[in-house]
Amino acid sequence: MSETAKLSLQGKEVELPLIIGSENEVGIDISNLRNDTGAVTVDVGYKNTGSTTSAITYLDGEAGILRHRGYSIEDLAENATFLEVAYLLINGELPNSKEYEEWDYQIRHHTLVNEDMENIFKAWPTGSHPMGQLTAMISSLSSFYPESLNPNPSEEEQFRTIRRLIAKMPTIVAMLHKKNAGHPIIYPKNKLDYVSNFLNMTFKQVTEDYEIDPIFVEAMNKLLILHADHEQNCSASTVRIVGSAHSNLYACIAAGIAALWGPLHGGANQKVIEMLEAIKQDGGDAKKYIAKAKDKNDPFRLMGFGHRVYKNYDPRALIIKKSCDDILNKLGVKDPVLDIAKQLEETALADEYFIERKLFPNVDFYSGIIYRAMGFPVEMFTVLFALGRLPGWIAQWKEMRDQGQPIGRPRQIYTGYTKRDWTARALR
Ligand code: CMC
Numbered sequence: 001m002s003e004t005a006k007l008s009l010q011g012k013e014v015e016l017p018l019i020i021g022s023e024n025e026v027g028i029d030i031s032n033l034r035n036d037t038g039a040v041t042v043d044v045g046y047k048n049t050g051s052t053t054s055a056i057t058y059l060d061g062e063a064g065i066l067r068h069r070g071y072s073i074e075d076l077a078e079n080a081t082f083l084e085v086a087y088l089l090i091n092g093e094l095p096n097s098k099e100y101e102e103w104d105y106q107i108r109h110h111t112l113v114n115e116d117m118e119n120i121f122k123a124w125p126t127g128s129h130p131m132g133q134l135t136a137m138i139s140s141l142s143s144f145y146p147e148s149l150n151p152n153p154s155e156e157e158q159f160r161t162i163r164r165l166i167a168k169m170p171t172i173v174a175m176l177h178k179k180n181a182g183h184p185i186i187y188p189k190n191k192l193d194y195v196s197n198f199l200n201m202t203f204k205q206v207t208e209d210y211e212i213d214p215i216f217v218e219a220m221n222k223l224l225i226l227h228a229d230h231e232q233n234c235s236a237s238t239v240r241i242v243g244s245a246h247s248n249l250y251a252c253i254a255a256g257i258a259a260l261w262g263p264l265h266g267g268a269n270q271k272v273i274e275m276l277e278a279i280k281q282d283g284g285d286a287k288k289y290i291a292k293a294k295d296k297n298d299p300f301r302l303m304g305f306g307h308r309v310y311k312n313y314d315p316r317a318l319i320i321k322k323s324c325d326d327i328l329n330k331l332g333v334k335d336p337v338l339d340i341a342k343q344l345e346e347t348a349l350a351d352e353y354f355i356e357r358k359l360f361p362n363v364d365f366y367s368g369i370i371y372r373a374m375g376f377p378v379e380m381f382t383v384l385f386a387l388g389r390l391p392g393w394i395a396q397w398k399e400m401r402d403q404g405q406p407i408g409r410p411r412q413i414y415t416g417y418t419k420r421d422w423t424a425r426a427l428r
Helices: 033-037 073-079 082-091 097-108 117-123 130-144 155-181 194-203 214-226 234-243 249-261 268-281 286-294 315-331 336-349 352-356 364-374 378-402
Strands: 004-009 012-020 026-028 057-060 065-068
Touching: 012 033, 065 073, 065 082, 065 315, 073 214, 073 315, 082 097, 082 155, 082 194, 082 214, 082 378, 097 155, 097 194, 117 130, 117 155, 130 155, 130 249, 130 378, 155 194, 155 249, 155 378, 194 214, 214 315, 214 364, 214 378, 234 249, 234 378, 249 378, 268 286, 268 336, 268 364, 268 378, 286 336, 315 364, 336 352, 336 364, 364 378
Parallel strands: none
Antiparallel strands: 004 012, 012 026, 057 065
């Protein structure tokens, strides 16, 4: 195969080197195009632009394949713990027993957050959205650990921040849940594993005993793994681009959380349940809402449907759909919105509009139903996505810094006025 691509541009021929990935993906390296020709490429929404090479996650949207560091998402969701997957994403290999023991110990012993962080809650109006609160809490960690402001941290300093983030995120997420419910926070219990500790801090009431249900632990572990990384998506690209300015890691993760909040990205899981509830209240007619989604004059979209890269099926959605049935059965929960979800899915999958556009349920179509069955309020769903995505963001940031990538700074094609002379328009 030729190692270059040829481009003929305004009478000039240029050869562009190819970059071939380990799964034979072909990229055309245009980094010298502007120097050689004066032209730039334009790709609004980066639909066809590789922003980096990366060895973390492989995704084939046509074949429905998702692998982290070579391991299939199916294998990881079935066999691994979330902490193992986090280690794998960040370090490149699964930990051996000794490495896992050390990693687990370090995470367990950094779970406390500074008591002063509770004061931050005093400033927020009751009922403010926990994603905004999470962004602020994670960003504020840079104030509690000012050494993280060093733009060129040593490896040890880097890992200290990484450990703190992974260890404190469940504590902060549980704290948001408690504060929003108006309940006293529950401190971490370091003899518990990562997921059990999180569930205990979230669901235990100070006045009551709480028994951690192994079904919840299994479900939560799986959901966190399914969300752990997804290559160069909106929030991961945000983390990388903020990190490319050598901003501190807490600020980069806060930026990722802000990007995830949007309803077209991680915010979809909250919107799915709100949509299913609205359909239920409107009589439960799935067909009516399919028609609305197809109507170009109606802004309504089927939340939890469609994906920028999956054009066949989302492998995470298949795993989660099965888990959803299992969990609801095991918990004995009968959720009427699940029936509406199934009707919507069946109707959409048989409809020409959705088939033509390759629109399938994505991971968020079912995750909210599980979270709801576990007792999480709907505003917490995207926060839980963030808890799962954290190791992916860290791995993407670390890879970008380890590769010494330059500051992210796209070009544009200017379409505004050309030079014009000053004429006063306002009355003076
Ligand atoms: N309902 C109805 N029509 C849709 C939908 C939908 N959910 N998604 C896409 N379309 C149509 C869209 O109108 C367009 O039609 P046409 O070609 O006639 O103009 C076509 O499909 C292509 O849509 P697009 O907006 O160009 O596709 P995109 O790749 O830019 O957007 C998406 C992908 C995920 C933002 C979009 O499918 C969407 O808005 N889905 C609903 C929100 C959602 O569930 N997001 C969660 C994604 S999974 C979690 C994550 O990884 O972030």
